[in-house]
Amino acid sequence: MTEPVLIGITVGLPEAGIPLDVFNPQAPIAGCRLCGRIFQTKYHRQLFNLRRNNLPHGGLLQKVLDLNGEWRRKHTLRKHSVAEVASFAKTGFAFSPEAVNKLAPFGIVPLGNMHEDIVAGMLEADRAPDLDKLEY
Numbered sequence: 001m002t003e004p005v006l007i008g009i010t011v012g013l014p015e016a017g018i019p020l021d022v023f024n025p026q027a028p029i030a031g032c033r034l035c036g037r038i039f040q041t042k043y044h045r046q047l048f049n050l051r052r053n054n055l056p057h058g059g060l061l062q063k064v065l066d067l068n069g070e071w072r073r074k075h076t077l078r079k080h081s082v083a084e085v086a087s088f089a090k091t092g093f094a095f096s097p098e099a100v101n102k103l104a105p106f107g108i109v110p111l112g113n114m115h116e117d118i119v120a121g122m123l124e125a126d127r128a129p130d131l132d133k134l135e136y
């Protein structure tokens with residue numbers, strides 16, 4: 001049964017020892033909803049900084065979109081089988097419990113109705129992100 005409550009976790013990554021020039025939770029990312037790998041480059045963070053300051057960013061937005069697309073395609077092919085992806089799609093979950101366990105410390109959480117396994121995955125997650133899950 002869905003309960004009308006929200007469980008939230010606030011993370012302060014700089015306070016957790018993760019500088020904003022290594023990972024900026026406000027900058028664009030790509031991530032895997034199955035395993036929790038996450039992708040953010042210096043270009044992602046540079047785009048965020050330019051847009052925040054209303055500065056022109058030329059072709060940087062398209063570059064970031066292209067990098068995300070390339071990463072998603074390669075990651076899916078290298079790390080997940082077609083059957084695994086199809087099985088996950090049948091769950092209807094936004095994230096797998098494994099992925100949410102890895103992504104929550106980065107400040108990335110699903111919005112909407114959450115299965116109890118998803119809530120448990122977030123609550124059992126480390127308080128600081130595992131930088132081994134970050135690709136750049």
Ligand SMILES: [Zn+2]
Nearest residue numbers: 032034035079
């Ligand atoms: Zn994955």
